Amino acid sequence: MSQAAIYVMAAAAVIGAGVYGLLVAGHLLRKLLAINLLGSGVFLLLVALAGRSGGAPDPVPQALVITGIVVAVSMTAFALALLDRLFRETGQARMDVADDDD
Amino acid sequence: MSLALDGLLAISLVVLALQVVTGASLFRSIVMFVVFGLVMALVWARLRAPNLALAEAAIGAGVSGALLMLGYRRLRAAGPEATRPGPRSSRLAAPLSLLVAGLVASLGWTALGLPEALGAAGAAVVAAMPSQAVANPVTAVLLVFRGYDTLLELAVLLVALAGARAVEGPAGPADLAIPTMTGLPIVGALLAALVPLSVLVAGYLLHAGGNAPGGAFQGGAVLAAAGVLLVLTGRLVPHPVPGPVERWGAVLGLLVFSALGLVMLARGQGMLSMPGAWSIYLVESAMLVSIATTLVLLLGAAPGLRRGPLP
Amino acid sequence: MNFIQVAATILLVLGGFFYFAGTVGLLRFPDVHSRLHALTKADNLGLGLVCLAMALLGGSWRGAAMLLVIWLLGLLAASVSCHLVAQAALEPAAEPPTPRGDP
Secondary structure: OOHHHHHHHHHHHHHHHHHHHHHHOOEHHHHHHHHHHHHHHHHHHHHHHHOOOOOOOOHHHHHHHHHHHHHHHHHHHHHHHHHHHHHHHHOOOEOOHHHOOO | OHHHHHHHHHHHHHHHHHHHHHOOOHHHHHHHHHHHHHHHHHHHHHOOOHHHHHHHHHHHHHHHHHHHHHHHHHHHOOOHHHHOOOOOOOOOHHHHHHHHHHHHHHHHHHHHHOOHHHOHHHHHHHHHHHHOOOOOHHHHHHHHHOHHHHHHHHHHHHHHHHHHHHHOOOOOOOOOOOOHHHHOHHHHHHHHHHHHHHHHHHHHHHHHOOOOOOOHHHHHHHHHHHHHHHHHOOOEEEEOOOOHHHHHHHHHHHHHHHHHHHHHHHOOOOOOOOOOHHHHHHHHHHHHHHHHHHHHHHHHOOOEEEEOOOO | OOHHHHHHHHHHHHHHHHHHHHHHHHHHOOOHHHHHHHHHHHHHHHHHHHHHHHHHHHOOHHHHHHHHHHHHHHHHHHHHHHHHHHHHHHOOOOOOOOOOOOO
């Protein structure tokens, strides 16, 4: 088990946790946290694979992930603004099973 | 021996992620997410990505954490019912997430076996580094080799800001009442020490980004953190009308980068080519101002910010 | 291992012990103020010991000075946030505090 292998497995588990949280969470804020976890898991996968040879780390995935982190925080801020508006319009910030149309 | 540390960090990441999605309360989920961000910063340092470690600690854990906490507080102000979690039962969730995790794990395992030579872009960058004006390969990738990505990322920040303003209701943003405690002299002393230090550190990170880990994003995030501190302690209050600082600050990065790119195009050297180290520092400085302004405005959830009543 | 490495190892273990003690205090003490007591004091002492160990291992005065600044900043942030949390815990609760394990 090399260092890259450990983090690749961890990234897979974090992505799985993010998917689970996205499906299971009732409150929208928790769904947002799960989306952020998904993003972090993907970044971890990218950078772990970048350094797998043990030599100088590949700078291209690192630059992409820096860009990704900033985009993720922009998305979080926008999603929070949407959540705020939704809450003030409808009085609740949840998506429960009872709300489904099917 | 060092693999034990990596294993420990990896296990912490997984445990924290599970705590985020299955936490007993929403508050606990947010706190676990911030801790997750901090452990991620350690993991980036272990994976020999110091630029990423700086960016994750400042943006991922710091600014994201503040944003989420403020969002939680706004919801909570309407009553404890607003933040009660409650899982929706879904029989598909557990098998589906295990399937996804297994898929990613098998993909990753296969990719681990691939030879490094397939990463041609990285090898080309490393080979071209000695002829570049900056010595930090990540900065070179961000500004010299993949300038379009960075340009569009500045546009994404601006779009998020414009979207947040567009989505705001007609009643205006919910106001953050300043807690009475922030008038304490100890808070004033903290700000007097931290805010100038943050400006200094941001400038240092920007300058150091040329040859050492650092850069515009990390510096912008540190400056944004100082702004977050000012907003949270009531020294900067949300205001419905944006002033010139907010307006120009938000677009400066995009403007300067595009202007430089177009000037280079007009001179026949190709769009977004960087003629020297001075151009890189110019664009990075503009980016720093933009990133800081946009993040603080997103946090304040208001079109503008004015100086608050406290010193 | 020479003297510096031995000293740094001892300092690191001591620092880790103080962090452990602070965490035990966080988990076991009954109310906010005693938990703050454990966290702020034990954790920052642990931070100081770890920074001292890193300064010894780093081997340069510049690095040692930066680690000293890091420790002082940590102290500043911890003491201010401890004060604010303690003050907030004294006020009559605007919203009832959530007991452990409840949403």
